[in-house]
Amino acid sequence: MSQRDTLVHLFAGGCGGTVGAILTCPLEVVKTRLQSSSVTLYISEVQLNTMAGASVNRVVSPGPLHCLKVILEKEGPRSLFRGLGPNLVGVAPSRAIYFAAYSNCKEKLNGVFEPDSTQVHMVSAAMAGFTAITATNPIWLIKTRLQLDARTRGEKQMGAFECVRKVYQTDGLRGFYRGMSASYAGISETVIHFVIYESIKQKLLECKTASMMETDEESVKEASDFVRMMLAAATSKTCATTIAYPHEVVRTRLREEGTKYRSFFQTLSLIVQEEGYGSLYRGLTTHLVRQIPNTAIMMATYELVVYLLNG
Numbered sequence: 001m002s003q004r005d006t007l008v009h010l011f012a013g014g015c016g017g018t019v020g021a022i023l024t025c026p027l028e029v030v031k032t033r034l035q036s037s038s039v040t041l042y043i044s045e046v047q048l049n050t051m052a053g054a055s056v057n058r059v060v061s062p063g064p065l066h067c068l069k070v071i072l073e074k075e076g077p078r079s080l081f082r083g084l085g086p087n088l089v090g091v092a093p094s095r096a097i098y099f100a101a102y103s104n105c106k107e108k109l110n111g112v113f114e115p116d117s118t119q120v121h122m123v124s125a126a127m128a129g130f131t132a133i134t135a136t137n138p139i140w141l142i143k144t145r146l147q148l149d150a151r152t153r154g155e156k157q158m159g160a161f162e163c164v165r166k167v168y169q170t171d172g173l174r175g176f177y178r179g180m181s182a183s184y185a186g187i188s189e190t191v192i193h194f195v196i197y198e199s200i201k202q203k204l205l206e207c208k209t210a211s212m213m214e215t216d217e218e219s220v221k222e223a224s225d226f227v228r229m230m231l232a233a234a235t236s237k238t239c240a241t242t243i244a245y246p247h248e249v250v251r252t253r254l255r256e257e258g259t260k261y262r263s264f265f266q267t268l269s270l271i272v273q274e275e276g277y278g279s280l281y282r283g284l285t286t287h288l289v290r291q292i293p294n295t296a297i298m299m300a301t302y303e304l305v306v307y308l309l310n311g
Contacts (some may be wrong), residue, residue, distance in 0.1 A: 009103045010096040012305035016298035017095030021087045023297060026080035028087070030067050032147040034283035035252040037259070041053035064286040075155050083146040085160050090139030094132050099302060102128035102194070116202065118195055125194035129187040137183060138176035141167065141250035144255040170257075181264040182251035196236035196298070204228050226300050232293045233299035241291050246280040248287065 105124040113119045142163050149158045167175045208225070250268050253261045261267040261284050271279050
């Protein structure tokens with residue numbers, strides 16, 4: 001891969017990640033709040049009538065809409081964009097590093113394994129994920145801390161630089177890498193996503209090539225091609241996210257301030273013991289609602305930018 005191609009993939013990946021992050025930020029905030037151990041702040045009590053006529057209160061776990069309502073009422077609309085700054089700072093380099101590493105790794109592995117095989121996509125996705133996570137984890141920790149910083153209207157909200165200073169004073173440099181073990185575990189989601197995505201993409205290209213051969217037309221990118229890529233990305237991400245979701249909850253818990261959670265497996269075990277297996281999927285609905293359009297937008301933007309820059 002030439003230097004120009006690498007730069008194209010870097011730029012395209014950065015553009016895709018940035019557009020997706022801006023459009024889906026409110027859902028990201030709601031998801032993070034639902035994943036945290038402080039979710040009890042949003043739990044409501046529902047009064048039920050018993051057979052004897054007495055009434056009892058039953059604690060009901062909050063849903064995305066209830067959490068959204070509480071945030072709007074207590075903190076205001078601006079709180080739905082908490083952490084957007086670090087997100088924008090991190091998403092472009094993170095996606096750029098990821099896509100560049102993925103493309104470079106795939107090109108090299110195509111000379112070792114069968115070109116564009118499942119093994120190539122799996123290893124490429126894993127290596128790209130590892131590289132991006134290691135390079136950008138401090139940014140995501142700050143983003144999570146800001147999103148969990150629930151303050152009522154009128155209170156001064158914590159800024160990114162204040163958060164950085166607080167993390168450093170409390171935990172030192174090591175504190176910026178909390179939750180990285182869970183992110184590494186989440187590489188499995190990335191691998192599953194790209195394997196399915198590349199498989200669907202390959203099938204779509206084969207179908208289009210066969211269609212072009214029958215009509216003797218030249219292969220030209222059309223709007224429908226980008227729609228198909230968006231659908232492929234959405235489908236693959238849904239499958240991957242559902243399978244690997246618990247690592248998201250564990251990662252959020254590890255990044256909480258003053259947390260009792262210390263390591264990936266200790267956190268996983270503690271959540272199950274104290275809250276049950278269902279808690280490992282808390283916020284999944286919001287996550288899917290956010291991730292599907294976010295991934296579709298990101299991948300479509302990436303493919304479009306690469307196409308435009310390569311002429």
